[in-house]
Amino acid sequence: MLYDYRVYGRQYPGVQPGGQRDPDGDSSAAFCPLDHHFARFISRFDAQPEIYHLAAELSKSGREGHICLDLSGKPEYRHVLQNSPVIGRPGEYKPLIADEHCRLYLYRFWEYQEKLAKFVKTMQNAECKMQNDESDEQTAAAMFALKKSFCVISGGPGTGKTTTVAKILALLAQSRKLRIVLSAPTGKAAARLQESISREKKHFLPEIQDIIPKTASTLHRLLGTIPGSPYFRYNARRLLPYDVIVVDEASMVDLALMSKLVQAISPKARLILLGDKDQLASVEAGAVLGDICASNINCVVQLEKSYRFGEHSGIGAASRAVNADDTGEQSLLLLKSNTYADAGWVELPAPNMLASCLKDRIIQGFQPYLKSLQAPLAALALFEKFRILCALREGPYGVFSINQMVEKILGKERLISGDKRWYAGRPVMISGNDYTLGLFNGDVGIALYEKGGLRVFFPSPDGGIRSFHPLRLPEHETAYSMTVHKSQGSEFEQVLLLLPDKDAVILTKELIYTAITRAKESVEIWGKEEIFRAAVSRRIRRSSGLKDRIEKTPV
Missing domain, CATH: 3.40.50.300 (P-loop containing nucleotide triphosphate hydrolases)
Structure with a gap:
């Protein structure tokens, strides 16, 4: 079924083909061709003009980082939400899902949200009884985290998030030999986490140092990317083989990736998220860290004291x-x-x-x-x-x-x-992912002359250096x-x-x-x-x- 953009432009001011804005209409309704393509697909199953518009808006909202389309203040859509054959209730399997608060989701975003919410709620109630009589903020945070199978440690720069997690890992390692993994959303963040943990663990006994990993990986590498597929090698059917998973810079993790991560974690494992809830949210849809910190669950530690920036900073x-x-x-x-x-x-x-x-x-x-x-x-x-x-x-x-x-x-x-x-000294940032070369979005390298010509040098996960031909x-x-x-x-x-x-x-x-x-x-x-x-x-x-x-x- 074909749809005339001009009809929908009259029905809904602001809608124009090609994502252009109508200066006389609602500038917020600038749809791109992808939005129209999705709307046409959904309208094959329900040809109401309202459905076309809602589908296009939902596609647009996802591109802007929203998990859902909030229609709570638009009662004119209530009848459509309740009666359209393409819109289901929570628990139903339909292309779109509307919850009790008139929030409209793509089914996959609803599913991601449900699985993440269930994980957080279940894991935050799994506690280990331990004494906590420490007054030091970092140590108190570490002792709190030891009681939880799921814990979020949030704090600004220099508040000691990695120091705290190093203490947690050291205390956990004293009780039994654990399989621990360190990870972050980007290669740069993983390298920083690795450097920080390596610096902190020098204060521990040698046998404890041996248990704490020497390297950190990206989340995609941890989960096992399958080229050309949105799925990972580790998932709900094949769980990650670790007892403790640490994720730094958690504010950068979007809803889809966080949901896939928690599905791949064993119910007996611990997940520790580190991040700053006041930072920018992820580029992709969701504000996961902020939403978790804003909820009423008892698994969030907020570090306030900055050891890097004093009163004169x-x-x-x-x-x-x-x-x-x-x-x-x-x-x-x-x-x-x-x-x-x-x-x-x-x-x-x-x-x-x-x-x-x-x-x-x-x-x-x-x-x-x-x-x-x-x-x-x-x-x-x-x-x-x-x-x-x-x-x-x-x-x-x-x-x-x-x-x-x-x-x-x-x-x-x-x-x-x-x-x-290309010239000696040119700094470059990778903006795509190449799993064969091990180069990922955000990695920074510098072009330098070597025997045979220019090569681009990048830091390697083990603290060394690796180089590639620019081409x-x-x-x-x-x-x-x-x-x-x-x-x-x-x-x-x-x-x-x-x-x-x-x-x-x-x-x-x-x-x-x-x-x-x-x-x-x-x-x-x-x-x-x-x-x-x-x-x-x-x-x-x-x-x-x-x-x-x-x-x-x-x-």
């Missing part, structure tokens, strides 16, 4: 101010006050002045690593000292333009051979600057956050907070005051029923 003060500020006014005043040497504000230059204003900062930030290109590991370490973070990918203040600008400036200074696509790399891009989303799981000594000159819905409190907390030594924000205030006053709101399902799921 501008980074710490700025991150706390952004979290507590509903208007952006107080955090802006703090950044502009010059009270702290490690956190500052720079008024955004016009696009035609940006290069000249950034020039000195770019040279200062990238020159040290460009002068150390003989040693791959040293170059990679020095490259982590400074990064430009952007909110957007496109536009004069976006990643693409800034990377081109940086290359032009460094080329004029003869720090790189800027007239070629063998999966999809990638230059990485002098990156989006704030891509920076999750990474830390840099110095961060320069570049905000756009126009407001955008992607600019949120969580984005500003995440950017600030990527910095270890200093952060500077370049922006317009009104854009910064708008961002800090805007929170990420993702439609989800996970919190409700966790609280209402019977054990």
